[in-house]
Every structure is written in C-alpha cells, then in structure tokens.
Amino acid sequence: MQTRFTEAQLADPDTASSAGILRACVHCGFCTATCPTYVLLGDELDSPRGRIYLIKDMLENDRPATEKVVKHIDRCLSCLACMTTCPSGVNYMHLVDHARQHIERTYRRPWQDRAMRRMLEMVLPKPGRFRAMLLARRLGQPLIPLMPAKLRAMASMAPSRLPRASRMDRPRRHRAEGTRIRRVALMIGCAQRVLAPQINEATIRLLTRHGCEVVVSRGAGCCGALTHHLGRDAHDLARANILAWSEELEQRGLDAIVINASGCGTTVKDYGHMFRTDPELADKARTISALARDITEVIGEIGLQRPSIVTGQRVAYHSACSLQHGQRVQAEPRKLLAAAGFEVAEVPEGHLCCGSAGTYNLLQPEIAGQLRDRKVANIERTRPDVIAAGNIGCMTQIATGTGIPVLHTVELLDWATGGPRPPGLVANALQAAV
Structure with missing residues (x-):
C-alpha cells in the first residue's frame, strides 16, 4: 500500500511504525474471512x-478522528485473527493500537461513554477497587434492570459469589518440590485475582510440583492491557512490572516470567515495542518480553509429569485469541491436556473470538453477545464435560452462555497431576488412580 506521510510526520516513532505497517498491506482481503465482526456484520469497514x-486516511492527513472512524475502530475486538491469516505479515495490532491512541487524543466521546471508559480504567486494574465494585453490585441487585445497557452487561457478568482473596498472591517465594530446575516469576495480574484466585493457586502448585521455584515479586501488578486497549497510556503500569521483575532478575535470576492470562501475556511480550524509544527502560523491557512465557509453554518445555489419576473427562478446548493469534501458542495446551489424560475435543470455528476481548463485552455488549452465543453453540456441539481456556476474560464470557463448567487449562493439569479437583466439576465415574 502506498503512503504519503511527510518527513515531519515520520519523525514521530508511532507514525513511522504505522507507515511501515501500512506499506506491508497488499489489499488481498484474506483477513476478511477470519474477522469476527466482518463475519457477523458483512460490512467492509x-x-x-x-x-x-x-x-x-486519518493518520496520513493528520486529521481528528470522526464519528464514522470511531464507530468501526471501536467495533474491532483486537482478536488478531487477521494477523494469523495475513500472508504479508501486516502487524495490525500495533496499527490499531496507534489508531486508538489517536482517537483518544482527537475525539470527544459522549459523556456516558467517557464516564464508562474512565470507570473501567480506574477500577479493573486495581484489585481492591474491583472487589469493592463487585460487592456494591450485589447490594444493588434490584436496580440492575433499570441500568443502561452497558452497565447491565457489566452487572450480568459479575459472579453471584465473590471468592476470598488468596494468600498465595502475596509477594513471597514458593519452594520447588524436589530438585529445583527453574526459578520463575509469576504474574498474578489484577481482575483474575478477584474473580478466580484459584487459577494462580493451581499455577503455583503445578509449577512447584514440576521443579520450579516460584516468586511473586513485590511491586508487580496489572500488565496494562485493559488501559492500553482503551487507547490510554498504560506505561506506568507496565513500568512497574518491568522494574519489579528486572530487580528480581538482577538479584536472584529468573528463567522465565510465567503468565496464566493470555491477554496479559500478549501485552507483556510486547513491552519491548512499547518502550523501544525509552532510553532508560528499552533494554530492560526487551529482556522482560523475551522472558515472558504462557504457563503452557513452560510446562510444555519441562514436560508434564505422569498423571496421578484418569479423569475420564471430555474437554472442549477454547483457544483464546490472545494465545493463538497474539502469541501463536496453539499446540501446547492441547498436547498437555491430552498428556494429562483428557479427551480433547476440537471446537468448530475455533479461530473466531468469543466476544470477550478485554473490555469489549462491556463496551460492545450486542456484538459480544452474538459472538458468545455462536461460540457456545459450537462448543456445546462437541458434547464436552468441561470447557478449558487460558484466559480469564474468555472464561467469564463463555460461562454466561452455558451451564457446562468453564475452567482454566492449568486447573485441569494441576488436578490430573496431584492437585485438588477444581470446584464445580463433577467427578466422572471413570475417574480412578493410575
């Protein structure tokens, strides 16, 4: 694609990056077949x-975002299926991130939209605030039908029972069982700590059982993804993680930074790009990105222990977009589930998003609901006993549309290799000791 950016425009690193991405596009249209919103809406835009x-057009002419542009960019899930499909290697992720930042700088949204986005930015990355909001939602249950559509969508996704915070999420060191073969830092995240603290607990058990010393670093927290994808500046959140993990790396060494929420993993693996022009943190950010691993990558490299039970469970594996498209981690979770003794069912249209996409299901509830229903129908067609996924957003989204238990992949791997049976999962009659 030809571009007409001026030298002055190209002096801006983000514009220069976007110009290179635009020139890589050859208009082939392969991306349209795998784009969830195009599949649903049939609109080229x-x-x-x-x-x-x-x-x-917006960037090249350096013009403020228009209502039309905002409408279609807001509808993008950032699922990145287009990047998996693209034969030309177009980095759509960096391009749409730049567009969202430009929109936030140049477009004034309606006040309701501004208030909603500001609330999400201020609450979701802060576990204490998020927990308080969910508790307040329970008290305001009778008022939910009177709320605007987006607030109703948010309230409907809140759990009926809020789990207690986990002590394992506190900064500390968890010793490896037996001989230590690796030392890793676990990213404990933000929203996941509130909604499903058992995921971090299962991750720590699984890692220590496989010879990993696990450290929860003081000062590390939200990865910044939720804020970043709203077009807002997430550098402060990312910087805190980079500094915390860099200190751990320099003082005691790290073999990996383990992430069990794939939306976070995609962002942490991109810290090197985010801080490429920062003279103080560029090198550290690249190092942290290089150390970042999804939990299934780490266990896959180590090799799963022999299962201690035969579960007899049929698992529909939902491949989160941020994992299969954002990180290109596709085979590892399936292989590990099969090695753990589960019967893994392939979900039709597995490349299509479930509609979660960070805050998308809260900001675009109608489209997100259609995608969820389509995903659930495809999952239920496989007749599974349980649904597995590697991202808390997907788990929460899918669970609102089905009665089948939805668990994190790591919870099933932990169970099969000696951990407790995940809550809410009915034991199969075939389950037995190996």
Missing part, C-alpha cells in the same frame, strides 16, 4: 482491510 483504509 468492519473488516481489517476496511479499518486499515480508515486508519491510513
């Missing part, structure tokens, strides 16, 4: 190719 044209 709701496809990656259409959005690329809108972004090019």
Whole structure:
C-alpha cells in the first residue's frame, strides 16, 4: 500500500511504525474471512482491510478522528485473527493500537461513554477497587434492570459469589518440590485475582510440583492491557512490572516470567515495542518480553509429569485469541491436556473470538453477545464435560452462555497431576488412580 506521510510526520516513532505497517498491506482481503465482526456484520469497514483504509486516511492527513472512524475502530475486538491469516505479515495490532491512541487524543466521546471508559480504567486494574465494585453490585441487585445497557452487561457478568482473596498472591517465594530446575516469576495480574484466585493457586502448585521455584515479586501488578486497549497510556503500569521483575532478575535470576492470562501475556511480550524509544527502560523491557512465557509453554518445555489419576473427562478446548493469534501458542495446551489424560475435543470455528476481548463485552455488549452465543453453540456441539481456556476474560464470557463448567487449562493439569479437583466439576465415574 502506498503512503504519503511527510518527513515531519515520520519523525514521530508511532507514525513511522504505522507507515511501515501500512506499506506491508497488499489489499488481498484474506483477513476478511477470519474477522469476527466482518463475519457477523458483512460490512467492509468492519473488516481489517476496511479499518486499515480508515486508519491510513486519518493518520496520513493528520486529521481528528470522526464519528464514522470511531464507530468501526471501536467495533474491532483486537482478536488478531487477521494477523494469523495475513500472508504479508501486516502487524495490525500495533496499527490499531496507534489508531486508538489517536482517537483518544482527537475525539470527544459522549459523556456516558467517557464516564464508562474512565470507570473501567480506574477500577479493573486495581484489585481492591474491583472487589469493592463487585460487592456494591450485589447490594444493588434490584436496580440492575433499570441500568443502561452497558452497565447491565457489566452487572450480568459479575459472579453471584465473590471468592476470598488468596494468600498465595502475596509477594513471597514458593519452594520447588524436589530438585529445583527453574526459578520463575509469576504474574498474578489484577481482575483474575478477584474473580478466580484459584487459577494462580493451581499455577503455583503445578509449577512447584514440576521443579520450579516460584516468586511473586513485590511491586508487580496489572500488565496494562485493559488501559492500553482503551487507547490510554498504560506505561506506568507496565513500568512497574518491568522494574519489579528486572530487580528480581538482577538479584536472584529468573528463567522465565510465567503468565496464566493470555491477554496479559500478549501485552507483556510486547513491552519491548512499547518502550523501544525509552532510553532508560528499552533494554530492560526487551529482556522482560523475551522472558515472558504462557504457563503452557513452560510446562510444555519441562514436560508434564505422569498423571496421578484418569479423569475420564471430555474437554472442549477454547483457544483464546490472545494465545493463538497474539502469541501463536496453539499446540501446547492441547498436547498437555491430552498428556494429562483428557479427551480433547476440537471446537468448530475455533479461530473466531468469543466476544470477550478485554473490555469489549462491556463496551460492545450486542456484538459480544452474538459472538458468545455462536461460540457456545459450537462448543456445546462437541458434547464436552468441561470447557478449558487460558484466559480469564474468555472464561467469564463463555460461562454466561452455558451451564457446562468453564475452567482454566492449568486447573485441569494441576488436578490430573496431584492437585485438588477444581470446584464445580463433577467427578466422572471413570475417574480412578493410575
């Protein structure tokens, strides 16, 4: 694609990056077939190719975002299926991130939208605030039908029972069982700590059982993904993680930074790009990104222990977009589940997003609901006993549309290799000791 950016425009690193991405696009249209919003809506402007044209025009002419541009960029899930499909290697992720930042700088949204986005930015990355909001939601249950659509969507996704905070999430060191073969830092995250603290607990048990010393670093917290994808500046959140893990690396050494929420993993693996122009943190950010691993990558490298039970469970594995498209981690979770003794069912249209996409299901509830229903129908077609996924957002989204238990992949791997049976999962009659 030809571009007409001026030398002055190209002096800006983000614009220079976007110009290179735009030039890589050859208009082939392969991306349209795998774009969830295009599949649903059939509008060219709701496809990656259409959005690329809108972004090019906006950035090249250095004009404020229009209502039309905002509408179609807001509808993008950032699922990155287009990047998996693209034969030209177009980095749509960095392009749409730049477009969202430009929108936030140049477009004034309606006050309700501004208030909603500001609330999400201020609450979700802060576990204490998020927990308080969920508790307040329970008290305000009778008022939910009177709320605006987006607030109703948010309230409907809140758990009926809020689990207690886990002590294992506190900064500390968890010793490896037996001979230590690796030392890793676990990213404990933000929203996941509130909604499903058992995921971090299962991750720590699984890692220590496989010879990993696990450290929860003081000062590390939210990865910044939720804020970043709202077009807001997430550098402060990312910087805190980079500094915390860099200190751990320099003082005691780290073999990996383990992440069990794939949306976070995609962002942490991109810290090197985010801080590429920062003279103080560029090198550290690249190092942290290089150390970042999804939990299934780490266990896959070590090798799963022989299962201690035969579960007899049929598992529908939902491949989160941020894992299969954002990180290109596709085979590892399936292989590990099969090695743990589960019967793994392939979900039809597995490349399509479930509609969660960070805060997307809260900001675009109608489209997100259609994608959830489509995903659930495809999952239920496989007749599973349980659904597995590697991202808390996907788990929460899918669970609102089905009665089948939805668990994190690591909870099932932990159970199969000696951990407790995950809550809410009915024991199969075939379950027996190996």
